[in-house]
Amino acid sequence: MNQEHNQYVEKFVEMVKDVRSCMLITNEKNAENISGRPMSISKVDEGGNMWFFTKASSYKVDEIEENKKVSISITNESSNNYLMIHGTATLVNDKGKMKELWSSILKAWFPLGLDDPDMTLIKVTPSEVNYWDSSSSKMVVLFNMLKAIVTGKVYEEGEHGKINL
Amino acid sequence: MNQEHNQYVEKFVEMVKDVRSCMLITNEKNAENISGRPMSISKVDEGGNMWFFTKASSYKVDEIEENKKVSISITNESSNNYLMIHGTATLVNDKGKMKELWSSILKAWFPLGLDDPDMTLIKVTPSEVNYWDSSSSKMVVLFNMLKAIVTGKVYEEGEHGKINL
Numbered sequence: 001m002n003q004e005h006n007q008y009v010e011k012f013v014e015m016v017k018d019v020r021s022c023m024l025i026t027n028e029k030n031a032e033n034i035s036g037r038p039m040s041i042s043k044v045d046e047g048g049n050m051w052f053f054t055k056a057s058s059y060k061v062d063e064i065e066e067n068k069k070v071s072i073s074i075t076n077e078s079s080n081n082y083l084m085i086h087g088t089a090t091l092v093n094d095k096g097k098m099k100e101l102w103s104s105i106l107k108a109w110f111p112l113g114l115d116d117p118d119m120t121l122i123k124v125t126p127s128e129v130n131y132w133d134s135s136s137s138k139m140v141v142l143f144n145m146l147k148a149i150v151t152g153k154v155y156e157e158g159e160h161g162k163i164n165l
Numbered sequence: 166m167n168q169e170h171n172q173y174v175e176k177f178v179e180m181v182k183d184v185r186s187c188m189l190i191t192n193e194k195n196a197e198n199i200s201g202r203p204m205s206i207s208k209v210d211e212g213g214n215m216w217f218f219t220k221a222s223s224y225k226v227d228e229i230e231e232n233k234k235v236s237i238s239i240t241n242e243s244s245n246n247y248l249m250i251h252g253t254a255t256l257v258n259d260k261g262k263m264k265e266l267w268s269s270i271l272k273a274w275f276p277l278g279l280d281d282p283d284m285t286l287i288k289v290t291p292s293e294v295n296y297w298d299s300s301s302s303k304m305v306v307l308f309n310m311l312k313a314i315v316t317g318k319v320y321e322e323g324e325h326g327k328i329n330l
Contacts, residue, residue, distance in 0.1 A: 023188075023238040023249060025199070034193055036238055036249035038297050073188040073201055078243040084188060084201035132203050 009048040012129050016044050016074070019081060024052065024124075025071040026063040026089075035063065036073070042101045042121075049123050050085075053098070053106055056120040064089045070124060082132040085124075092121040174213040177294050181209050181239070184246060189217070189289075190236040191228040191254075200228065201238070204287075207266045214288050215252075218263070218271055221285040229254045235289060247297040250289075257286040 025036040037060065043051045050072065054061060064070065072085040095114070098121060102114055110116045190201040202225065208216045215237065219226060229235065237250040260279070263286060267279055275281045 020242055021240055021247070023240050023247070025190075025238070028193075028199055032234075034190070034199065034236060036236070036295070038240055038247035069197075071199060071201070073190070073238040073240065075186055075188050075203055075238065075240050076243075077185055077241055082186070082188070082203035086199075130201070 008129075009046070012048050012126065013044050013046065015081065015131060016041070016050075016083065018079065019074055019076060022050075023073040024060070024122075025073060026060050027067065028069050028071065029067040035060070039122075040105070042103065042106075047125075049125050050087075051097075051101055052122040052124070053101070053109065054120060054122055055109070055118050056093070057118050061091060061120065061122075064091060064122065072124060072126075084130040085126045086128040087124045087126040090123045090125070092123050094121065097121060173294075174211070177213050177291065178209050178211065180246065180296060181206070181215075181248065183244065184239055184241060187215075187248075188238040189225065189287075190238060191225050192232065193234050193236065194232040200225070205270070207268065207271075207286075212290075214290050215250075216262075216266055217287040217289070218266070218274065219285060219287055220274070220283050221258070222283050226256060226285065226287075229256060229287065237289060237291075249295040250291045251293040252289045252291040255288045255290070257288050259286065262286060 019041060021038050021040050023036045024039045025034055027033055027035045039052045039054070041050055042053055045051065068088045068090065070087060070089045072083070072087070074081055074083040074085075076082070098114055098119065101121070107113065110119055184206060186203050186205050188201045189204045190199055192198055192200045204217045204219070206215055207218055210216065233253045233255065235252060235254045237248070237252070239246055239248040239250075241247070263279055263284065266286070272278065275284055
């Protein structure tokens with residue numbers, strides 16, 4: 001089971017390793033007003049956790065403090081990567097981790113670099129990964145090796161893979 | 166005001182005219198379980214309405230019947246197109262409209278073509294469009310001509326445009 005779990009995580013990490021950005025969706029508790037904003041993905045670690053830098057004073061941080069349940073949407077036409085991820089967000093205020101994940105491209109948001117006091121990390125731990133994969137423009141969904149591990153509720157088309165992490 | 170509205174709609178249509186697919190997010194009322202699936206965009210008409218073909222028997226149709234409030238997420242890295250759209254979905258069971266929007270690529274989902282009895286249209290009328298635009302990898306948000314028309318609540322970064330349609 002644990003080995004199986006690791007296999008799913010590996011597959012997930014492989015799937016998103018070249019994805020640079022996604023839509024981070026918060027405030028799901030208040031269905032009148034879910035909110036989404038594009039985020040640059042700093043890293044997807046080997047445990048499948050997705051790491052983001054953000055301003056500690058940002059509104060999304062307040063939303064996460066109120067409700068840790070978030071979703072991540074990826075629609076990448078050029079790589080035919082389509083994922084809907086549900087998970088739990090954690091705010092990580094760890095300078096060591098920030099240093100590990102820092103990249104110069106982040107200066108666009110944080111000109112002061114790692115000395116910026118208004119900086120925190122968001123770690124999203126996926127609990128459910130829905131993906132659609134295609135090698136053609138038809139968006140036919142691959143089953144191949146993943147067919148066997150499809151779990152959870154059956155979706156209408158029965159054609160997309162769902163990995164429960 | 167009406168002219169201004171048309172200007173926003175035109176800008177929106179221009180923004181998404183080359184986007185082929187998006188994530189359609191439903192079931193926002195039940196915050197425990199928003200659901201998203203990639204959809205091929207058949208057309209964005211001059212009124213800003215987004216049109217999709219779908220199976221009438223699909224689960225998303227049930228969800229829309231229960232709650233018409235939907236969101237659409239677009240994260241297109243190659244074109245640097247990032248949009249979060251909130252709107253209202255309507256189910257349109259109009260064969261004439263289907264004929265107008267039909268394209269042979271849809272045969273991947275509907276091998277029977279327009280004769281398929283299990284076919285309906287989803288029309289999403291955006292009420293709010295949040296977009297982020299970038300000409301560089303930094304995802305700096307353009308203000309230019311749109312700066313003047315930014316409305317609604319101020320977001321944390323104050324750097325993305327929001328068009329209220």
